[in-house]
Amino acid sequence: MKTPRELLFERHRKAESKLDAIRREVLTEFVQTEPMVERRQTPPAFSFSLLAAKLWRELVWPCRRIWAGMAAAWMLILGLHVAAGSGEASRMSVNQVSKPGPEVVAAVRERRELMAQLLDPFTSLPVERPKVPGPRGSMHMTLFIG
Numbered sequence: 001m002k003t004p005r006e007l008l009f010e011r012h013r014k015a016e017s018k019l020d021a022i023r024r025e026v027l028t029e030f031v032q033t034e035p036m037v038e039r040r041q042t043p044p045a046f047s048f049s050l051l052a053a054k055l056w057r058e059l060v061w062p063c064r065r066i067w068a069g070m071a072a073a074w075m076l077i078l079g080l081h082v083a084a085g086s087g088e089a090s091r092m093s094v095n096q097v098s099k100p101g102p103e104v105v106a107a108v109r110e111r112r113e114l115m116a117q118l119l120d121p122f123t124s125l126p127v128e129r130p131k132v133p134g135p136r137g138s139m140h141m142t143l144f145i146g
Contacts, residue, residue, distance in 0.1 A: 060067055
């Protein structure tokens with residue numbers, strides 16, 4: 001009686017000749033195309049075009065949707081900036097701005113004094129030393145029996 005393994009081998013022996021023919025075809029194609037691959041020039045060790053291409057493939061291309069969204073957001077910000085900056089009030093130079101009044105100067109001076117008081121270092125309080133326990137082996141007990 002044949003084992004299941006022998007039955008499988010017998011069934012697949014018929015396909016061995018077809019598989020060998022396929023292997024030969026693939027190997028002949030590989031051998032024929034191999035010299036063409038070797039004839040190619042190797043790229044230089046470092047060039048800016050290779051660096052730019054690698055940066056494009058590694059940084060920009062995988063995240064192209066995110067980059068497009070960021071570009072759209074910056075275009076929106078630029079458009080809002082141009083639209084808001086078209087008024088006459090935004091074109092005033094530093095020399096045209098009026099000097100602050102005495103009330104504003106007094107308020108700023110008061111604010112600075114308050115900040116100086118708040119930011120002064122605190123007077124240090126005496127630090128309590130941690131209690132160090134005595135040796136454990138020298139405990140003496142005194143009992144009074146009355």
